[in-house]
Amino acid sequence: MHSNVLVLGLGNTLLADDGAGVHVIRRLASDPATPPWLHAVDGGTMGFRLTSLLSGASDVLVVDAAELLAPPGTIRLLDAKAMAAQGRRTSAHEAGLADLLSLARLENFTPRHLAVLAIQPEVITWRESLSDSVAKAVTPACAMVNATASAWRRAA
Numbered sequence: 001m002h003s004n005v006l007v008l009g010l011g012n013t014l015l016a017d018d019g020a021g022v023h024v025i026r027r028l029a030s031d032p033a034t035p036p037w038l039h040a041v042d043g044g045t046m047g048f049r050l051t052s053l054l055s056g057a058s059d060v061l062v063v064d065a066a067e068l069l070a071p072p073g074t075i076r077l078l079d080a081k082a083m084a085a086q087g088r089r090t091s092a093h094e095a096g097l098a099d100l101l102s103l104a105r106l107e108n109f110t111p112r113h114l115a116v117l118a119i120q121p122e123v124i125t126w127r128e129s130l131s132d133s134v135a136k137a138v139t140p141a142c143a144m145v146n147a148t149a150s151a152w153r154r155a156a
Helices: 016-030 048-055 080-086 094-106 132-155
Strands: 005-010 038-044 059-065 075-079 113-119
Touching (some): 016 059, 016 113, 075 132
Parallel strands (some): 005 059
Antiparallel strands (some): 075 113
């Protein structure tokens, strides 16, 4: 039986490229081609209020700006093994995400699939718009979200 896939966009849209994850979620929410089983949620700057969302999901894809040591606008899909292999924090929200996931596990949260779609920022400063390189990454990031979520559902 298939279940909904939770796509959680993180970031602060007042800090330019830090809001990349939220911009991807907004695009997914407004795109009629987004599958109805894909539950796109603006997680903003997070908080433990998201625990109930996580604990009710079997597949979770987090979208966030992250330091990938790559050109601005680079997109990478990182599963738990890939994040651990990097050996360093990649996202400003990673510590909060780890705490949130730990709290959700206490409520028996055991996702089949969990990954982060990371986008390399160019600039993090007080500005509501994305840099050109990250703005250009939003459409391909949405395509990667849809492809990843579809693959997860086929594997279920």
